[in-house]
Amino acid sequence: MTEIISIIPARGGSKGIPGKNIRPLVGKPLIVHSILDCRESRLVNQTLVTTDDPQIAAVARDYGAQIIDRPAELASDTASSEVALLHALLEIEKQGVEPELIVFLQCTSPLRTGQDIDWAIAQFREEGADSLLSVSPSHRFLWQKVDGQAQSINYDYCDRQRRQDMNPQYMENGSIYIFKPWVLKELNNRLGGKISLFIMPEEQSYEIDSLADLKHVEILMTQKLS
Incomplete structure (x- = not known):
């Protein structure tokens, strides 16, 4: 069976915001918003949540996601998202699912919608892409320190252009x-081959890390709902 699956990794050991993935956000646990995005999609056939946490699993299951039990060694602070994605992909393939595409969402x-x-x-x-990432326009002038x-980085300060004139x-x-699937399996990466940029507005591009x-995101979402 060929289909488009979404995978949402959600481990239980968040240190920045304890219990982050099930923390309430405008009346629903954080992870639920991503699950509902998948249910709203007309093209995603199946939504998987890969987690090591029973509470996250219970919440995700209540909202219609299939649970992939992630081994503890794949849910450490140092484990990459790619190892969780690959584990989930291999588990779903054991069930006879051969995904055409994988949609990876971070809760x-x-x-997003x-x-x-x-x-x-x-x-x-x-x-005709092999992988895609969402981006938002950036107009910042970036610097770095090298050997002090x-x-x-992205402009010549001796010949400063107007932002609107920059590439x-x-x-x-x-x-x-x-x-x-081959991108993840062969390259152990979410990106590879021909890469497409999906441009989203800046107001949809906030990530919750603190x-x-x-x-801030709750204020934005509340304003949108009002």
Whole structure:
């Protein structure tokens, strides 16, 4: 059976915000917003939540997600998202599912919609991509320190251009990733092959990494609902 599956990794050991993935956000646990985005999508056939935490599993199951029990060694602070994604993919393949595409969603990016997911999938197919990431426009002048010396990264400070005259630049916003299974299996990466950029507005690109982020996103979501 060929289909499009979404995978939402959600481990239980968040240190920045304890219990982050099931912390309430405008009346629903954080992870639920991503599950509902998948249910709103017309193109996603199945939603998986890979977790090591029984509470997260129970919440996700109540909202219609299939649970992939993630081994503890794949849920440590140092374990990458890719190892969790690969484990989930192999587990679903054991059930006879052969995904055409995998949509990887991070529950820390709750401002996307199911329509955004469908638009991203449509763009993926139209461009003949192998992988896709969502981005938002960036207009920042970036610097770095090398051997104690300041260096401009994305512009020449001796010939400063107006921002509107610079080549378009984009920031990875962590909201949507799409890839063909071979990309993950062969490259051990969410990105590879022909990469497509799905551009989202900045106001949809906030990620929740702190309590301040959580409060800010809640204000935005409350305003949208009012």
